Amino acid sequence: MKVFLIVVYILTIFAFLTIGSLMLIVSLHVLSMEDALVKLEQLYDSAWQSTRLGFAGVAFIFLGLVFAKVLIKLTRPSDDVMLFGKWGYINLSLKAIENLSRKTFRKFEFLRVVNVKTSSTGNQVKVDVNITVSITENIAALLQVAQKELGEKLERMLGEQIEVSLSINIINISEQLKKNEVVLNH
DSSP states (O other): HHHHHHHHHHHHHHHHHHHHHHHHHHHHHHOOOOHHHHHHHHHHHOHHHHHHHHHHHHHHHHHHHHOOOOOHHSOOOOOOOEETTEEEEEEEEEEHHHHHHHHHHHOOEEEHHHHEEEEEEETEEEEEEEEEEEEOTHHHHHHHHHHHHHHHHHHHHHHHSSEEEEEEEEEEEEEHHHHHHHHHHH
16 A cells, blocks of 8 residues: 555656646746647657657656755765664764763863764764863863763663764863863852
């Protein structure tokens, strides 16, 4: 039954496209309605012309589908990935993972996210976060808390079947951030 409905929908779409194209041709005065009707009568009179036009129509339909597929691929964001989790296949933007990482680290005053790189291979997501730190005491413990929180959020977002590799790299220890915090505390 589903195949029949799909065929009906496709033929309906082509019928509306054909009628719309004919209306545009007539409205632009490329062809008058009387000439179009005469051509249709000639087409119905000759089996050879009708067959030839049918094959040309199938070729145009095929080309239209190819162009539509190319257009859909070109407009789809390139950072989307397909992952298989407990909910089935999910289409996910790597930008969403990067935004979640930035948002998670934003609440830690001592950390500033400099760069987030996300990549995907198969059913594994790799997140590399480069940060600048403004304190020097207990960095390891604080980074563990931040990494655990980000890991939990990513697991909730992606599901348990998707393997997440998370690495946090300290690229700078900034005295400037310390000075800003001291000024804000006074």
